[in-house]
Amino acid sequence: MKRLSLLILSVVAIFAVSCSHHKKVQVPVKSVEVPKVAEPAVDTNTYVPFTRDLYNRLKAYNIDIKKVQFFIDQQVVLNRYIDVNKAEIKSGVVKFENGRYTNEIVVPALTPCVVDSVDYDGFRVSFEKGSLNNFKFINNKYSPDFFVFTGTNWKEGTAEVYYDKQIYRASCANCSSISEVKLMVKQSDMDKSEKKTKVLQGRKVDSNF
Numbered sequence: 001m002k003r004l005s006l007l008i009l010s011v012v013a014i015f016a017v018s019c020s021h022h023k024k025v026q027v028p029v030k031s032v033e034v035p036k037v038a039e040p041a042v043d044t045n046t047y048v049p050f051t052r053d054l055y056n057r058l059k060a061y062n063i064d065i066k067k068v069q070f071f072i073d074q075q076v077v078l079n080r081y082i083d084v085n086k087a088e089i090k091s092g093v094v095k096f097e098n099g100r101y102t103n104e105i106v107v108p109a110l111t112p113c114v115v116d117s118v119d120y121d122g123f124r125v126s127f128e129k130g131s132l133n134n135f136k137f138i139n140n141k142y143s144p145d146f147f148v149f150t151g152t153n154w155k156e157g158t159a160e161v162y163y164d165k166q167i168y169r170a171s172c173a174n175c176s177s178i179s180e181v182k183l184m185v186k187q188s189d190m191d192k193s194e195k196k197t198k199v200l201q202g203r204k205v206d207s208n209f
Helices: 002-022 052-060 187-197
Strands: 047-049 070-072 076-082 093-097 100-107 112-119 122-126 135-138 152-155 158-163 166-172 183-186
Touching: 047 187, 052 187, 070 112, 100 166, 183 187
Parallel strands: none
Antiparallel strands: 047 183, 070 183, 076 100, 076 166, 093 100, 112 122, 122 135, 152 158, 158 166
């Protein structure tokens, strides 16, 4: 009887194995959509430093530098100590710091400005229309590539400048020296100017034939 039971179990096992070989197992396949990579958008408001090379290119295209829109890349802060009972405050705000009153004028980063005059070593630019106040940006041996903010009587990264016939001390809000403040332009403006003003000079016949 035991032999018969073992025989039956063996037959059932063989049958089960045989059926498992013939049965098809279907695995669900999930379709994966490949995401499309979007092309990076062109930023038409990209600001680039105004360099000596750019200046020479504009001169070669006969572009009036006074018609170019400039910006500053850092925030500039002007301060002067005042006597509130005597001084006339035309611009800025009055602050009380270190036991003294100061007149503070802030020029935010990317504030637009224009060139008032061209000097042998740089530009004088103004931020206010109809104002005689301007600031000197130099391009010389100390800054051969860029046009940077300058002044007089330098002290710990600050310099003195004239504004509204008063002497202010100029400092950079987010950099160690006011000399790090540079003139900037929009790349799109430069591209448009060069495309509009570039003129072909022509070609002469070679007389050596």
